Amino acid sequence: MRVNLDRVRELDLQDPLAIFKERFALPEGVLYLDGNSLGAQPLAARDAVAETLDQWRDELIKGWNQGWFDAPERLGNRLAPVLGAGEGEVIVTDNITLNIFKLLGYIIGQRDEGRGVVLSEGGNFPTDGYIAQGFSRFGGHEHRFLPEGAPLEAHLDGVDVVVLSQVNYRTGALRDMAAVTRQVHAHGAEIIWDLAHSAGALPVDLNGCGARYAVGCTYKYLNGGPGAPAFLYVQRDHQDGGWQPLSGWHGHAAPFDFEANYAPAGDITRFRTGTHSALTYRALEASLDMWQDVDLQALRTKSLAMSELFRDCLADLLESYGITDITPAAGERGSQVSLVDTENGFAIVQALIARGVIGDYREPGLMRFGFTPLYLSFEDVWQAAGHFREVLETGEYRESRFNVRGAVT
Ligand SMILES: *Cc1c(COP(=O)(O)O)cnc(C)c1O
Numbered sequence: 001m002r003v004n005l006d007r008v009r010e011l012d013l014q015d016p017l018a019i020f021k022e023r024f025a026l027p028e029g030v031l032y033l034d035g036n037s038l039g040a041q042p043l044a045a046r047d048a049v050a051e052t053l054d055q056w057r058d059e060l061i062k063g064w065n066q067g068w069f070d071a072p073e074r075l076g077n078r079l080a081p082v083l084g085a086g087e088g089e090v091i092v093t094d095n096i097t098l099n100i101f102k103l104l105g106y107i108i109g110q111r112d113e114g115r116g117v118v119l120s121e122g123g124n125f126p127t128d129g130y131i132a133q134g135f136s137r138f139g140g141h142e143h144r145f146l147p148e149g150a151p152l153e154a155h156l157d158g159v160d161v162v163v164l165s166q167v168n169y170r171t172g173a174l175r176d177m178a179a180v181t182r183q184v185h186a187h188g189a190e191i192i193w194d195l196a197h198s199a200g201a202l203p204v205d206l207n208g209c210g211a212r213y214a215v216g217c218t219y220k221y222l223n224g225g226p227g228a229p230a231f232l233y234v235q236r237d238h239q240d241g242g243w244q245p246l247s248g249w250h251g252h253a254a255p256f257d258f259e260a261n262y263a264p265a266g267d268i269t270r271f272r273t274g275t276h277s278a279l280t281y282r283a284l285e286a287s288l289d290m291w292q293d294v295d296l297q298a299l300r301t302k303s304l305a306m307s308e309l310f311r312d313c314l315a316d317l318l319e320s321y322g323i324t325d326i327t328p329a330a331g332e333r334g335s336q337v338s339l340v341d342t343e344n345g346f347a348i349v350q351a352l353i354a355r356g357v358i359g360d361y362r363e364p365g366l367m368r369f370g371f372t373p374l375y376l377s378f379e380d381v382w383q384a385a386g387h388f389r390e391v392l393e394t395g396e397y398r399e400s401r402f403n404v405r406g407a408v409t
Contacts (some may be wrong), residue, residue: 002312002313002315002316003309003312003313003382003385005379005382008309008378008379008381008382009378009379011305011309011378012377012378012379015302015377015378016295016298017294017295017298017299017302017373017374018377020290020294020374020375021374021375021376021377023042023043023044023290023374024040024041024042024043024223024374024375025040025041025042025043025046026040026375029356030356030358031356031357031358031376031380031383031384031387032358032372032375032376033357033358033359033369033370033371033376033384034358034359034360034368034370035220035221035223035370035371035372035375035376036169036197036201036220036221036335036336036368036370036372037220037360037370038219038220038226039200039219039220039221039222039223039224039225039287039372040223040372040375041223041225042223042286042287042290044286044287044289044290045223045225045283045286045287047286048282048283048285048286049279049282049283049286051282052278052279052282053279056278063278064278068278068281071092071276071278071281071282071285072091072092072093072229072250072269072272072276072281073088073091073268073269074285075092075229075281075284075285075288076089076090076091076092076231076268077090078285078288078289078291078292079092079199079218079222079231079288079291081292082199082200082204082222082291082294082296083195083199083204083206083214083216083231083233084203084204084205084206084207084208084209085206085207085233085235086207086236088236088267088268089206089207089233089234089235089236089268090231090232090233090268091231091232091268091269091271091272092218092229092230092231092281092284093229093230093231093232093271093272093273093276094229094230094232094273095217095229095230096127096128096194096196096215096216096217096230097127097128097130097131098131098230098246098273099215099230099231099232099271100128100131100132100135100163100192100194100215101131101134101135101245101246102232102244102245102246102271102273103192103213103215103232103234103244103271104118104131104132104135104161104163104192104245105135105139105243105244105245105246106234106241106242106243106244106245106271107160107161107190107192107213107241108139108141108160108161109241109242109243109244109245110241110242111160115140115141115142116136116139116140116141116142116160116161117141117142117143117144117158117159117160117161118132118135118136118141118142118143118144118159118160118161118162118163119143119144119145119146119155119156119159119161119162119163120132120143120144120145120146120162120163120164121145121146121148121163121164121165122145122146122147122148123148123149123168123170124163124164124165124168124169124194125165125169125194125196128163128165128194129145132163139245144159146162146164152164152180152183152184153183156183156184156187156189157187159187159189160189160190161189161190161191161192162184162189162190162191162192163191163192163194164180164191164192164193164194165193165194165195165196165197166193166194166195166197166198166204166334167195167196167197167198167201167202167333167334167335168197168334169196169197169362170338170362170366170368171326171327171328171338172197172327172328172333172334172335172336172337172338173328173332173333173334174198174202174328174331174332174333174334177193177204177205177206177209177211178205178208178209178210181193181209181210181211181212182210185210190212190213191211191212191213192213192214192215193206193211193213193214193215194214194215194216195214195215195216196216196217196220197220197221197334197335197336198216198334199216199217199218199220199221199222199231200218200220200221200222200223200291201220201221201303201334201335201372202296202299202300202303202334202335203296203297203299203300206233206235207235211233211235212234212235212238213233213234213235213238214232214233215230215231215232215233216230216231217230217231218230218231218284218287221335221370221372222284222287222288222291223287223290223374224280224283224284224287224288225280225283225284225287227277227280228280228283228284229276229277229280229281229284232268232271234268234271239266239267239268239270240266242264243262243264243270244264244270244271246273247262247264248272248273248274249274250269250272250273250274250275250276251264251265251269251270251271251272251273252264252265253265253266290374294374298373299373299374302373303335303371303373304330304333305378306371306373306376306378306381307327307333307335307336307337307369307371308330309378309381309382309385310337310369310371310381310384310385311325311327311337313381313382313385313386313388313389314385314388314389317389317392318339321341321344321392322341322343322344323339323340323341323345323367324339324340324341325337325338325339326338326339326340327339335370335371335372335373336368336369336370336371337368337369337371338366338367338368338369339366339367339369340365340366340367341365341367342364342365343365344397344398345361345365345366345367346361346365346402346403346405347397347398347399347402347403348367348388348391348392348397348402349361349367350397350401350402350403350404351391351396351397351399351402352384352387352388352391354401354402355387355390355391356387357384357387357388369384
């Protein structure tokens with residue numbers, strides 16, 4: 001390996017974010033490069049959930065007035081600075097899929113011309129397209145795909161709403177949020193940004209980019225835990241647009257008046273639906289407490305340095321094994337490295353997992369490695385790359401046990 005370990009250790013000594021690693025519970029012997037799928041557990045999450053179980057036991061129904069009921073707004077406000085949003089602009093609720101559905105209906109409900117055309121992107125995480133199709137099918141709207149890699153400009157005519165990811169989940173490619181938002185607005189359309197692979201991965205500036213609508217999840221880079229609730233952002237000036245289609249009682253203007261007719265709450269609260277899990281919100285809150293202390297510029301600098309280190313360690317090796325590095329250049333990527341090997345990618349990832357190096361595999365041939373600056377050190381990255389090299393050089397990945405597929409990859 002060409003990269004010198006002393007130099008790598010020096011990077012760790014100079015790392016302003018190194019202090020965060022000890023605030024995570026990481027299993028012994030694991031090098032975790034899959035925080036882009038499910039973030040690691042903050043130590044504080046266990047106590048927070050245990051306290052909530054005690055609160056349920058001791059306080060019973062009173063718990064809902066002790067921080068459970070208003071958790072969607074409270075956590076939204078805690079998350080807002082990480083997204084470049086203001087107070088009252090973010091709510092933590094449901095999942096990305098449902099939140100896209102709610103925003104599509106909310107936006108199209110305000111437009112009185114045309115039948116409603118929804119454009120989502122080919123090559124995105126499929127649920128964004130699936131829910132846009134379901135929404136369109138049952139609402140009598142038209143759904144179109146922006147072909148992967150095609151220029152947006154050529155596909156905006158007649159479109160009402162666009163759904164795009166800021167960072168592509170496969171390649172890690174990062175879009176210019178300000179420029180694309182301006183472009184869509186110039187066509188008289190609206191855009192819903194999906195921040196699944198940007199929230200907690202890099203500084204996001206929703207307000208500064210003029211973004212009006214966004215969604216994202218908290219179980220990836222934000223370490224909220226399996227099934228942690230998602231978030232939904234609506235810029236302050238666009239919060240009085242009427243109904244959203246999942247008009248449930250928690251989004252009602254007066255949920256405890258138990259009125260027969262629905263009336264939407266006057267603020268971001270209208271995007272709530274029904275009863276949520278107090279336990280999952282507490283686990284997420286424990287993580288968001290930590291995020292209050294994170295310098296997002298330092299996070300970005302470390303993220304790019306780590307992904308570059310991983311690539312540098314493997315640069316001399318990939319070509320001879322027929323592996324293509326499709327990771328975009330530093331300023332144009334999120335926080336992952338993407339390598340493609342359609343023949344052996346699956347087996348290589350399985351062999352790495354057997355060694356405790358956890359990345360993931362997505363068809364066809366994509367090996368993804370996520371870099372989470374809060375709990376990975378530069379030495380971790382260096383070691384993970386060392387394992388990658390050994391898996392290739394020893395031919396370990398060819399063993400038949402690494403070629404068996406499970407249900408979740
Ligand atoms: C992970 C991810 C999702 C997940 O959606 P859920 O409804 O929260 O399960 C959606 N979109 C993108 C782009 C993702 O990366």
